[in-house]
Amino acid sequence: EPEVTQTPSHQVTQMGQEVILRCVPISNHLYFYWYRQILGQKVEFLVSFYNNEISEKSEIFDDQFSVERPDGSNFTLKIRSTKLEDSAMYFCASMLGRATKNIQYFGAGTRLSVL
Amino acid sequence: QKEVEQDPGPLSVPEGAIVSLNCTYSNSAFQYFMWYRQYSRKGPELLMYTYSSGNKEDGRFTAQVDKSSKYISLFIRDSQPSDSATYLCAMIKDTGRRALTFGSGTRLQVQP
Numbered sequence: 001e002p003e004v005t006q007t008p009s010h011q012v013t014q015m016g017q018e019v020i021l022r023c024v025p026i027s028n029h030l031y032f033y034w035y036r037q038i039l040g041q042k043v044e045f046l047v048s049f050y051n052n053e054i055s056e057k058s059e060i061f062d063d064q065f066s067v068e069r070p071d072g073s074n075f076t077l078k079i080r081s082t083k084l085e086d087s088a089m090y091f092c093a094s095m096l097g098r099a100t101k102n103i104q105y106f107g108a109g110t111r112l113s114v115l
Numbered sequence: 116q117k118e119v120e121q122d123p124g125p126l127s128v129p130e131g132a133i134v135s136l137n138c139t140y141s142n143s144a145f146q147y148f149m150w151y152r153q154y155s156r157k158g159p160e161l162l163m164y165t166y167s168s169g170n171k172e173d174g175r176f177t178a179q180v181d182k183s184s185k186y187i188s189l190f191i192r193d194s195q196p197s198d199s200a201t202y203l204c205a206m207i208k209d210t211g212r213r214a215l216t217f218g219s220g221t222r223l224q225v226q227p
Contacts, residue, residue, distance in 0.1 A: 004158075031213065043159065043203065045214040056214055091158050095213065102147050102207050104215060106158035 002026040004107035006092050012113045016081050021110045023075045023092030031095040032075045033104060034067065036060065038088045046090075049075065082114045116141050121204055121218030129226050134191040138204035138218045141185065145216070146209035148180050150189045153201045153220065162202075163189065194225045 005024040013019050025032050034046040047057040049067055064086075066078045075094075079086055089111050093104040121138045128134055136150075147166045151159035163178040165171045165187075171178045179188040187206075191198055204218040 006158075033214070035215070042219040043205075043215075043217040045216070048214055058214070089156070093215075102213060103149075103161060103164060104213075105161070106151075108158045109156070111156070 006107035010111045021077045025094030029094035030097050033093040034077045035091045036088045087114045119218045125222040127224045134194050136189040136202050144208040145206040147207040148187050149205045151203040196225045196227045199225050
């Protein structure tokens with residue numbers, strides 16, 4: 001069964017460093033998302049991406065964050081200068097299209113630890 | 116007031132029990148409702164999807180939506196230890212926005 005793949009599973013970085021989190025969405029899906037879950041808190045929407053541009057972003061997604069689909073398969077989230085409060089699980093999700101039932105499929109996540 | 120409220124639990128039940136999980140929401144713009152299951156340090160896994168008021172059944176799971184009361188439920192029959200996980204309700208507004216708004220999750224423990 002097709003699945004969303006995220007790498008790495010765990011990323012440790014120093015405060016102020018740049019990190020890139022990688023996702024391979026399900027191959028024929030057209031909508032891509034990033035969510036964040038701080039330990040013990042709820043899953044929060046960061047950004048959605050369609051047709052090679054951001055379609056929506058939350059107030060969390062500030063200038064420190066950027067997303068890119070550099071080729072036909074990868075979808076990346078970059079944090080330019082990490083802060084302690086960026087430590088969280090980051091989930092990528094993909095959806096086939098709006099004509100489908102709005103079902104988003106999630107990857108297993110990348111745990112980001114900022115020291 | 117939070118857009119989506121969910122009792123965090125934990126909820127502990129014996130194997131075979133019927134489990135009831137609930138969420139309330141405040142914004143009538145929410146039109147599509149999902150239940151996700153999340154095991155520790157894993158991604159959310161879709162269990163049920165509904166968009167109209169009423170019940171939807173899939174095996175041991177029943178999702179119930181009451182839009183007039185802004186209340187959704189997930190029932191698990193004949194609960195198993197493997198059902199032990201965090202259950203997240205999630206919703207989408209019918210405004211073209213497809214971002215999921217999640218509840219905080221209810222941690223369920225099914226005791227053998």
